[in-house]
Every structure is written in structure tokens, then in C-alpha cells.
Amino acid sequence: MLWAKIKRSPHAHARILSINLDKALALPGVKAIVTGADFPDVPPEKAQIGAAPHNLRDLSRNCIARGKVLYEGHAVAAVAAVSPAVAAEALDLIEVEYEVLPHVMDVEAAMAPDAPVLHDDIFTAGIEPRPTKPSNVSKVVRFTKGDVEAGFRDADVIIERRYTTKPVHQGYIEPHACLVSVAPDGQTTIWSSSQGQFMVRAYTARMVGADIANIRAIPAEIGGGFGGKTIIYLEPLAYMLSKKSGRPVKIVMSREEVFRATGPTSGAVVEVKLGAKKDGRITAAKTVLKYQAGAFPGSPVQQGCICSLAPYDIPNAETTGYDVLCNRPKVAAYRAPGAPIGSFAVESCIDELARELGINPLELRRLNGARDGTKAAHGPTWNNIGYLRTIEEAMAHPHYRTPLGPNQGRGIACGFWHNAGGESSAAVHVNEDGTVTVTEGHPDIGGSRASMAMMVAEVLGVPFENVRPVVGDTTAIGFSASTGGSRVTFAGGMAVTQAAQKVVEELKKRAAITWDISPDAVEWKDGKAYPAGANAGSFEPLDLATIANRSARTGGPISAEVQINAQGQGPGFTTHLCDVEVDRETGAVKILRYTAIQDVGRAIHPSYVEGQMQGGVAQGIGWALNEEYIYDQDGRLENPGFLDYRVPVASDMPMIDTVMVEVPNPRHPFGARGVGEVPIVPPMAAVANAIADATGVRLRDLPMSPPRLLAALDGEPMRQAAE
């Protein structure tokens, strides 16, 4: 096995004039080097496997630069050598000549008419007439409902504010890593941890020009993903190095590489304008969202537009989103991609409106809250949603009534994520001893294996302990879209349930063969086959283990596999309560108490659901208070490590209380909605609203870190970063 390392750009934006590999290739122990020239040109086709769509050409150029480097850390070459040390030494021997170009980091600068343009072949999509000049705005999205200007004319009060957020990283503990082995006949095995082995297989195949069937992608256990592993970075490089060298090649990113070269979510500027009657009825909402895409198009701005207004029943609304290129790493999905950014702005502004109107902010939300029959600003009409129940639960919760002390405040914020369905496969194999194996195609990033096993055990009527859930590689199970979008318990659960139901039918058939009666005359109950009906005859019930043990005699092994494209995912709504205490001397914010109330549909595995809710809140608190990327004037990241990029640790957190509201999703066999994403949506606004409640000072720029809060408390306008 060889170890590979990646030569990365030191510049935020530069033209590659030449790459000289001679000295590096001459280093003993170096077995292969690849640059962009080794990779096929991939046409600009859209592909979507799970959460986020990708333009395959961009994905290819993000894996390794061609012609230009577009951000500091952009891969330029990769070296495979006998040891990591030799590979590192070889990197220093690669000579790259650059012509440094002007760079642009922030959305408003990138949208300026005179901004350096990253791509000369990208023209803004979604506007008429089609532009003739390339732009850093890759697309504009817009949703409208009613007549927004008339709505503002109807309003008694209008609030208009500007909010900014910083890019934040998913912060998974395990860096990206892969091992790729390409045999001389092209038969390839990839071991890597990701949110989708089928995604790894499909994208790698396209990046390197291989048949999908020639690639077997084996999902390693994942050390965290949170959306950031719905994309590939390393596999095509390792593939080409393995092909060139004839040996398996392993690449493991350092933490620094993770920060410099993998996708955080967007930093953004969001403008919100709300109009309302004195009684609190919101008459109009207008939002403008400008999201960093990084070096290639694809920010989650559309989800930001959709999700931030989704909790409200607003008669007139207009929301506009801009996907803005800049010289940063290409953004990647991050838990409820796009939603927390827009929601920070809208939920903060709702709070400002409530204060302006003198109406309790929870009451204001109840008054304007989406309910069954509400037509959302982005189009659909809600059905079977539990949003108002989360508000009512919040109002009734002891947390909401607990008195606050000095320098303490309470914030409220709500959130929405639509959850996802899509393609899932599942197989249920009955073993000879009556135990059961269930194989799914989705990496387990939040406990989904246990949920799958529980649903199968429930359908078969056997103890949970008898069912072993396994995540299969790409040859072990039918195609399955990536884990993400809170889709797995919904879509995967639907697939395993159907597979288990097919197994029950087969078990009944086998009992019928044993008894020589019709399968229709067999009933399955509590893990056993019983003769059913007057004419079925009288037989001792047959349990699953007995039927399994005799299966060779009744037709062979018993298994069932199901493939579906799951429809009918249930939207998820949530309401959060947050208490903070502000240290006026240091500007530090302590989270005193936090309660997340969420419509979870049906909690298949309640403690895992709680864990998802708590995890989302914890990440949201980090986003709110501390996490940010700090770049120098040359576009070089100054804090690429967990010492300087501060995620919350256990001692920063109170116990996060959860309340699971169960409004079952009628289109899922067990009522499941997704649960993993919506909890990250409200925390930033909840914290901001709590700080405002505690101090009377409104922070509209993330992170609300001690220096920024201290400056605001001191009445000094802190120098505002663009976003």
C-alpha cells in the first residue's frame, strides 16, 4: 500500500502557469504523481445522489484544479509514495508556477460590478434576459406569494434589518480518508467513510471515467459527517494514483486540510423586511439571501429561502436568493443545509417585531404560525403538521415560566426542515437459526441501524435482539441514495418494512407448504404462523426459527429485498426555548437552559431522536457563539484547527431538554418524519433573542463571540465584517 499526500494552492486565486514534477518523481520512494492533466474532462452534467445536487464538472475541478486555483488549499497535484514522510517530502519538490490573480471573499464584494470573476463561463441563471457577461452570481432564485408591496402598505409596523453569518464547518471528528485499490483489469475497491457509498461509487466513476460496475465502494464506519461527507474529495486522486502505480493508495486528510479544502456551509448576508398589523398579524415579508457558494456554484440558498419563511402563514411574501461565487472552498451540505442561516435572520427579526409590537414572541408565532391548510410562501399547502403543537408545548413547559435573574434572558425561535425521501434499498435475510440480518444501503450516521432493526423486529414479531442490522457495500444491496436530509429513517425504514412484510408472506407460504394448506389460510402473529379460518385445519403454530430451520425443504433460503423511491416525507417543525446569562465584563454568554420541542412524527428509537435533537442544538450554539473562519488579506485561512476554530465542548453546554411531539406522518408505515436536521435551525436566533432579552442589545452578526458582544454592550459599533 502506498500513502498519498496532496499539493495544495497557497493562493486564493491564481493561474497555474506550469507544474514541474521532475524533482519529485526522482525522489526515491515516490511511485506516482497526478495532476489535473491526468483526469478526463467531465461535462457539466448535474447529478444528485441524496442531499445535494452537484455539477460533475465542478466536482471534478474541485477535486483537482485545472488551469486555475480558486481557493487557498485547492488541490494541484497528488503524490503516492512508500510512506507519508516520503510523500510529504515530494510535495516540496513539486514546482508550481502561478500568476496570482485578484481574489474576492465575501458575497457583497463578489456581487460588485468590478469584482474579480472566478469563472468566465458562468452566467447568472434565473434572471431575464439571459446575461451576456460572466458573473460571480451563479443563480438567482425567487419565490413570491400574494402582493408583497400591497402587504407592506397594509402594515401598521414595518421592520427592516440586515443580518450576517459566517461560514462554519461541520466539525466532524474524522477527517476525510480513503483507500483505493485499482486492479490491472480496472476492478476497483474503495474503502472510505462517507454519507453514501453509492455516491462515492457514482462520483468517482464519473471523475475517473470508469464503469460503475467496476467499482465496489465499501462504507467504513463514519466518524461524523453532518452533510460534509455527501461529496468526494480524495477518491478520484487515490484512484488515479493506484492506477498509475499498480498499488493500493491511501489518503488521509489532516485537520488543516479539512479546514482549508473541504466544504463549510455558506457565510451569508440576509435582509429581512416584515410588516404587521398592530394586532400582530403579519401582512408581508420580504427577504433577500446572499449565500457564499465558495469556488463553485451550489450554496444551499434555495433551502434558506424556503425554510426561513416556512413556519409562517403570511399572505404576501417575496424571497430572493443569490448563489455567490468567491475564493473559498466549495461549500458542502451542513445539517439542514441553508435553513439555519435564513432562519437566524427571520427568527431574529420576528423577535424584533414582537418587541416592537409589544406582543409575546411565542404568541406572535402562534398567531402567524403555519397550520394544516396553510399555503407556504414557497408553494405547498401543509397537511398533518405539528408546528402549532410545538408552540403550545413551549407555552405549557415549566421552562417557559421559570423566573430569570439579572443579566439573564430568554429567547424563542422556531424552525423548519422539509425532510427527504428518495431511493432506498433494503434486504432482510432469515438465518438458519431464526435470527435475522437486515442489510441497508445507507451509512448509519445517527443510529439508523438500530431503527431499521426495530422496524423489522416489529413486523416479524421477533425480539429486537434477534435482528442484526448491517450497512452493505455497493455490491451487497440495491442502490441507495446518501444518508442526509433526514431521509434514512423515513425512506430506509419504508424499505426495510416492506422487505420484512415480504418475508412474512414467504414465512406464511412455507408454513402453508408444511401444512399442505393454502397460504391464505395462514396468519402471522407474534413471530409465529397459525392456521387461520374455519377450514385451515388444526396445526401447532410454527415459529420463525422452526420455519427457518426447515427452509431448505420448503423451497430454499428465505430472504427479501426491496427497492423504492420513497415519497411522502413529513415536514418537521420545532420550537426552541433558550435561557442565557451574559457576563457584562467579558462579553461571554453562558447557556443556562435549553429546551427543544419538536414534531418528530413518531419516535422510532426515542433516545436516538433525543440525541439528534441535542446534537443539532449543540452545533447551533457553536455557530451562534464562537465558530467562524478568519482569513487574512490574501485570502489565507488563519485558524485551520480546533484550537482556533472553537466548537462547543461538553462544559460549554447545559443538559439540553427535549420534548418530542408526535404527529405521525400518515405516509410512513410507522409514522416517521425526519428528525436530525430541524434541531440545528433555531439555536442561533434563540441565542440572539435571549441575549437581546438579557441585555437589550441586539446582535445581528454571527458569531456572537465575547469581543463582539462586549463591543455592543459598550455601545461601540464593532467593525462589521461583510458577513
Added chain:
Amino acid sequence: MLWAKIKRSPHAHARILSINLDKALALPGVKAIVTGADFPDVPPEKAQIGAAPHNLRDLSRNCIARGKVLYEGHAVAAVAAVSPAVAAEALDLIEVEYEVLPHVMDVEAAMAPDAPVLHDDIFTAGIEPRPTKPSNVSKVVRFTKGDVEAGFRDADVIIERRYTTKPVHQGYIEPHACLVSVAPDGQTTIWSSSQGQFMVRAYTARMVGADIANIRAIPAEIGGGFGGKTIIYLEPLAYMLSKKSGRPVKIVMSREEVFRATGPTSGAVVEVKLGAKKDGRITAAKTVLKYQAGAFPGSPVQQGCICSLAPYDIPNAETTGYDVLCNRPKVAAYRAPGAPIGSFAVESCIDELARELGINPLELRRLNGARDGTKAAHGPTWNNIGYLRTIEEAMAHPHYRTPLGPNQGRGIACGFWHNAGGESSAAVHVNEDGTVTVTEGHPDIGGSRASMAMMVAEVLGVPFENVRPVVGDTTAIGFSASTGGSRVTFAGGMAVTQAAQKVVEELKKRAAITWDISPDAVEWKDGKAYPAGANAGSFEPLDLATIANRSARTGGPISAEVQINAQGQGPGFTTHLCDVEVDRETGAVKILRYTAIQDVGRAIHPSYVEGQMQGGVAQGIGWALNEEYIYDQDGRLENPGFLDYRVPVASDMPMIDTVMVEVPNPRHPFGARGVGEVPIVPPMAAVANAIADATGVRLRDLPMSPPRLLAALDGEPMRQAAE
């Protein structure tokens, strides 16, 4: 990961008085030691997963001794340590106190009334009245047809001979090896190479008392098996060591351990009595087969009884088989288990009869050969068999007419193997780009992956190159019996064919959805869907790749899995021609030319079929000329290595010609029979008959090694080993 080594008995038969582990456990780096006391008592239940049935209690006691050691090399303890060196050092520190018992090595000695008895709880099965005294004869099998004594009274000529064979090893190049990881919650992964990952899983589960669902058995690529890897030796030891130590444990046998402690096939004594009319019609046959079982019951004597007379249409026959315990390693399956031994005797004796009658030996076989409608001596009536065609092809073959020189001779022998069916699972997954993955549950020991892919490609109408065949682990595919008995291309092929047919039905359905017509109005031809029939409408055909690419929109991914218990395997017959030249000075035999003619049913992958035929012949020639176990007076093996146990090498072999006769098996979708086993059946007799033809000297004891042949040529009766 820890490395384990096994402490083995130095005695052929001894009582274990005590085992003292104290010193070994005190050695730094030793992490766990297990002895028989660590394993559950497994009840004496029969289980069969593929080729051979096993008594689970015996299997457990073969893996690690309890109370007594029954052969030199029997495992007594196993040590897991931080390195192989430390583990080896620890073995020497384990103190085992033995009471040495008298031992017995050979069948006739073991059958003697005063023989040392290996097991005091084994009473001969298959005889009446049921014996009350324990015996080394574990069972007697008998088949009769007609009236054998009357048949001999009708005969003009009677020949009665005694033949002996030595145990020979399968000679796989890769020794047994495994890596077992038992997690604290019992979830277990086993990596090992075997002929059946489901066999490994099932037997290990029983030996250690685990649920099958808790074990995932991953099939490593196999470095040869030939039947010898249809059983486990190491996995339960590694499992218990891993459980005790909390770490993954790897065990790799040395070649010496493979010889001392894994199953060769039986050595045997076979008596054959044939009666015939002067015109060559055989009137009666009586055979007695005494096979070494090794230390536990289970020789393949029944197959020896069945297969050796199967090629003949004999009106009166009686065959009796004895399964005889002795202080040798438990025998394991070896290519056409049992058949070559009995056939060596019967096919030699047929040759002796032909010479006695003055009838051409091929002509004699044609005269008495089994044909459609013949009732075999063991019961069944043949249908669709190609035996006579193999004889006719032999008669017509140029080889048969080539003149021979001095000291050269030509031998003929025939053979039979019934081939096998049984439980197989297969899955066919259509990938997004139109390539196809086919997953089977059988380790590929002879090229079966290619055959599976070819059958799937044929059904789907796509190029072979688009189909990737994969052997799945026990969670990747439904239960599949082991590879063995020449069952995989037959049974596995039936399963993949049915799965591919289900995929075609699904592809037609998806085309129908696309065109909004009935699936009945869609035809699948050459990899494409066409509208069929007058009312179907007019549409451009849709190829597999197009349907695959759009599958999300028409219902989800496209896969199909099938589980079957395959019936209808087709018997396999063969006729071999062998020319030898004898060096009268050294006794060395050179194989000049060899032609194997075989009814292969239908050759799915002709060059692999040829390879199977050539491989079987090569192993048979080794068995005929050189291979034997040499034990000293204490029952200790003297030649446990490939220097002293001489398998044929390439320079010993001529090019082996093959003639594939194709009489399709009507019960297989492509006409497949098994092909891998029958070629090893005739070579020993073919060589013996050729030596007799060349020299006039008849060798009836294997191996026909230079000293033995030289002695016979010199007219000196060589001291005859018992078998």
C-alpha cells in the same frame, strides 16, 4: 490485532491428564489462552452445508480436544499474543500431561476385534442387531441390486482382487487462515478463506454458542480448496481468543499444521469381484470398501460405493462400505469425495477382466456401460446421460489410434460423479450507468464468477464486460450452501438466471411506465425494450442504460434477488485415455499423453471447463504416482511438507487434452451439469492400466511410485503396507 498459535498433540492417541497454563500466561505479551474447557458442549447433531455432512459435536472436538487427543496434531490449546514469536514461545510453556494410549492407523487393523477403540460411545450404525460394544467401524453402508450370488453362478469368468490407496491431501497452496473480531456486544466479523462463508458462519456459531445473526463471515479470496475447505478448524479458536482478549485475533496455519491436522481424503482397502460371460457381459459385481475416517466418523465411503459402479449396467451387484476410525486427522472432502478410491479399484479390475476375456477394454465398457434407462446399482434410473458418447468419442479420438513404442502402454478408465444442487441465492443489481452487478453467495474456486456473469449477460442481452460478478459476505446475499460437489454453476447459475429474468420483467415494467402502456405489451430483446403487438403503440426502443438512468422516476432502483433449493442436477460421466512410458531402470513413470473426454452438459465457459478437467487429471496423476502420508511406528507423520509429500509439478505433466461432450441437462436453464469433480475419478486406474499395458505388471497399491514399480518389475513382492 493479536496473533494466535495452536498447541498440538505429539501423540497419536492419549488421554489428557492435565493442562497447566500458568507459565504461558505469565509470559509478557500473552493476552489469552483457550483450551477445550472454554468451549460449550455441542450436542451430536448432524448438519450439512454443501458437500459433506458433519456431526457438530465431532467438529467441535476436532477443533479442540476434550479429554483425549485422537491424532498427532490434534489441537489442545491456543494462545493469542502480541506477535507470532511470543505466541510460539508461549506454546512451549504450556504443560500438558498425557497418558499415552495404544493407537491404530489402518482400516484393517482398526477393524480387528482387539483394536484400540477411539471412542467408547460410537457403535456401528447400519447393522442389525444394533451392537452393544463400541467399535472403530462407525457405520456400514450397503447397496444391492438383483441377486449377486446368482450373477456369479452365471459368470464364465470371475476376477477377484484387492486394491489399496493412501490418504492424499487436497494440496491447496494457501493454508487455513482466519481473522476473527468479537466486539464487546458479541457482534463478530470473521475474515477467512473457505468454500462457504455461510458454512463458516453456521459452524462457528454452533461451536461457540453464538447467534448466527451476530456473525458476519467475509469470504477472502481462496487459494485452493478442492473440498478441504468445506470444514472449519481455526475460526472457533480465534473467536474464543478474541472474546477473551477483546482484540481481533489472527491464526495462520503452517504447511506442517495443514498436513498434521487437516483432512486428507481416506486411505482405503477395496475388494472387487467381477463375473462376466465370455462375450463380455458382466453378470455380477461385488465390492467391499473400507475407508479411513480419521479420528471422527465421516469418510466418503458411501460416495465410493455409489460412484465406482455407477458407470455400469450390471444386473446383479452388491457393494458394502465401512467407515473406519483410526488415529489420523479427520478426513475432509476432496474433489469427488470418495469416488476416485472406489473407481481406482473397479476400473483397474474392469481392465483386468478385459485382459482376461481378451476384449478391448473400451469395448467392454461400451458393452456394459450405463445408458438412459439403466437402473444404477445404488438405485436411480439414468436419464439424459452422455456416458456412451464419451466412450465413442474415445474410440474415435486420434489418441486412441496412435502407435506406442517400447515400454509404453495405454490405459483406459471411466468415472462418474453425480454433481449436486441445493441452496443458492443470487442478486442482480442494475447500476445507474447501465452496468450490472451480480452478487452470489458461493466462493469462486474454479471460475464461477465468470460463468455467473455470462449467464446474467445472456439473459439481459448485454455485453459480458458490463456485468461485474461479486461473491458476497453473509450479510450481502441470502443463504448459499458451500461451493463443492460441482454444484455452483448448476445451482448458482439457476439462481442468477432467475434473478436476471426478474430484472428483465422489471425493466419491461419500467419501459411500460415510461410509455404508459401495459407491461405485457413490452418485449425485451438484445438488451432493449420494444413495444410489442399491434396495440402497443410506436416508441423508440429503450436500452438498459436508459431505463437504469431513469429508474428513480419510474419507481426506484432496479434489483432482484432469488433464493432457491436447486433440484435436477445432471450426472457427469467421463472416459480417460492415458499413455505412459516406464523407465525399467528406475521404476519412474512418465505420462506421455492424456486425453479426458467428459459429458459437461453445456460448457458455460469452455476454457474454465477445460481447466477443471485438466486440474482434476493433474491431481489424479499425483495421487496415482507419488502422493502418500508416511507415518512412523508411533503414529507421527514423517513427511508433513511439499518437499517430502510430492505433488506433481508442471514438468511432470504433458499437455492434457480435453474433449467436451455436450449432452445438455434439461433441468438447467443453460443445460449445465457440474464439471469440476469427475475428472479426478479415472486417472489412478488409467495410469495403473497403462502401466500394466506397458509392462505386463499390475500394480494394485497406490502410489505407483518408482520403488514400488521397480520392485514389481523385478518380481520382488514389495512389503505391502496395510493400505
